[in-house]
Amino acid sequence: MEQLEQRQPRGKVLVVDDQAINIRVIHQLLNDEHQLFVATSGEQALEFCLNSPPDLILLDVVMPGMDGLEVCRRLKQEESTARIPVIFVTGHDDKDEEEACWLAGGVDFVPKPVSGMTLRHRVMTHLTFKLQSDLLREMALMDGLTGVANRRRFDEALNAEWRRSQRSKGLLSLIMLDIDHFKAFNDEYGHQAGDDCLKQVAKAVLSAVRRPGDLLARYGGEEFAIVLPDTGKQGAKEVAEAAADAIRELQIRHQPSDHDQVTASFGVASLDLARHSSAKDLLEQADEALYEAKDSGRNKVCV
């Protein structure tokens, strides 16, 4: 058992049951190993998961109001909760109920009365899978050099925000930025210095991207993109100006450049339903604005 505890990852586990005694039993079995949260109804469980998704859910099937099967089905339909593994806590030896649990999207079940050892092992197994797959997913969506989002994550985010803005008729802005004369920087100072510059620029731009839903991504090479949900033209321009300032404040020497230091050019586009009929249109407009910034002297923001 000691070995089990060493291997066990600590995760956020939500225990959902309408009966206090059941919660108490599970609490005693798992509380030393995990961070436990409790919900006493299906409705409460859903609300909890939407606000702060746990890493695993232990879900009672039979509850007054919304039952566990319905809770699970709804969690599986939501993007933000679909990947949370659900272990059902089922009635003793009830095959129909077990089948319903699989169909609702559960990854496993534990029959009542709960066996401590079985519960702890099943929780450990599914938590390990979940935390590993979160890590892999995070890595698959991250740019290896700078640590910001990669192109794949950017494409996903832009498309999701595009759909959301269409549904809600809300604001959406996009910034594209490109480091000025970066080929000359590499030629003058070497590729290693170029890589280091990219990292510093990413960090500086990130300091200007402050709202929780905003996303900075490396679009490719020395080009970055920022998705700004619920942000209009003026707000986006301010973010771009702040990012441009942050890059200048780095004061990275760049002798071959007219500006003597590393700078970037920015293109800003904001959603205009009369003008844009897809996320691609918005991207193209930001790109056009970026070219305008390049053409008119670089080291500036064009809208």
Ligand code: GH3
């Ligand atoms: P402009 O001001 O018009 O943007 O000129 P530029 O030289 O920045 O643009 P260009 O597209 O000609 O060159 C981009 C350079 O960025 C060339 C490429 O070697 C460099 N680059 C792209 N990705 C990386 C990278 O990961 N590391 C380093 N060190 N350099 C990179």
Ligand code: MG
């Ligand atoms: Mg119950």
Ligand code: MG
């Ligand atoms: Mg470029």
Ligand code: MG
């Ligand atoms: Mg460039």
